[in-house]
Amino acid sequence: MEFTKGHGTGNDFVLLPDPDGQLDLTPELVAALCDRRRGIGADGVLRVVRAAKHPEGAGLAGDAEWFMDYWNADGSFAEMCGNGARVFVRYLIDTGLATPVGAALPVATRAGVVRARIDGATIAVEMRRPRVYDGSTATLGGLTLPGTAVDVGNPHLVCVLPAGIDLDALDLGAAPGFDRKVFPAGVNVEFVVAGDAVDGTDEHTLMRVYERGSAETLSCGTGACAVAAVALRDAGRNTGTVAVDVPGGRLTVTVTADSCWLSGPAVLIATGKTHPNP
Incomplete structure (x- = not known):
């Protein structure tokens, strides 16, 4: 083969x-x-x-x-x-x-x-433009983290980490828990913190992801789109460009009025x- x-x-x-x-x-x-x-x-x-x-x-x-x-x-x-x-x-x-x-x-x-x-x-x-549609939670290592459900053609749960929780210190060796009533087919879970300003972008985030069916990966494109949509929403914007740093490098996401561009x-x-x- x-x-x-x-x-x-x-x-x-x-x-x-x-x-x-x-x-x-x-x-x-x-x-x-x-x-x-x-x-x-x-x-x-x-x-x-x-x-x-x-x-x-x-x-x-x-x-x-x-x-x-x-x-x-x-x-x-x-x-x-x-x-x-x-x-x-x-x-x-x-x-x-x-x-x-x-x-x-x-x-x-x-x-x-x-x-x-x-x-x-x-x-x-x-x-497709990410659809931010619901609130939910993920559980990880005794933590219960609030998150936002996002549809990017596949399901995502974006959890912006509260102050005091270190993104790099999270143990993603096991799958995070989630509400199966909200995500009956499973979900990709993103853990996110804000980053410093990056030229040419409106927002900058750092993320790690646990992908359903694949465990933690160095990058997730649709996950980056979901994270970008939430970052823009939280900044009071409907459209814009977000730099998303993942363990494997940097992706750039541009959310427009009717679509989403993932570049890298x-x-x-x-x-x-x-x-x-x-």
């Missing part, structure tokens, strides 16, 4: 070329590929398949040739992955499977069609063949 390994600010993926949708991809195989000791190691798998050849992408084939079939590291599905979409686009371009038109390229996902914009090493993807580096680091034995 041929594969490519790539990452966006440390959020890493195994990409599997399967243009005609013939690969028998199973949860067990995905988990084996993502295993960091017995497999290639990744936060998730991106199957590269033509939209017309995938049952969940066929209805979007008129708007995008390629469908990003994203799986979490534990073999579960996810609706959307912002960093994954950026790495997916990098793969399409570098392998010659797609050519941007006017520096733009559409990609079909389970959350709909996203549009990518390419500027050298930086790739930005336009996604996306790189491919290896290609090869694997013989997984799940």
Whole structure:
């Protein structure tokens, strides 16, 4: 099985070329590929398949040739992955499977069609505007932390840390608790503190994230969008640009009146063949 390994600010993926949708991809195989000791190691798998050849992408084939079939590291599905979409686009371009038109390229996902914009090493993807819709709480190591529910095509709970709680000291070795009545399908939980001013942005935040199906990751693109939306709301703004620092680097999120742009580096680091034995 041929594969490519790539990452966006440390959020890493195994990409599997399967243009005609013939690969028998199973949860067990995905988990084996993502295993960091017995497999290639990744936060998730991106199957590269033509939209017309995938049952969940066929209805979007008129708007995008390629469908990003994203799986979490534990073999579960996810609706959307912002960093994954950026790495997916990098793969399409570098392998010659797609050519941007006017520096733009559409990609079909389970959350709909996203549009990518390419500027050298930086790739930005336009996604739906985050919907801030409810209050809830997360529990972690004996702490109960207030949070805000945000929909970015997938569910997020953004917890701005109260004064006196150190972001770096949080133990994310185990999944945070959350209200399953609010998040019946699980949730990605972001822990956030404000950062110093950054030129060219309206707000600056630092975040760590525990992703459902993948545990703590070095970065989460949709999580950065959710965090940006909450930071702007708390600052009394509806739109704006937010620098979001994650353990793997910096992402820039621009929330407009009707969409959200996630921008940052996306790189491919290896290609090869694997013989997984799940």
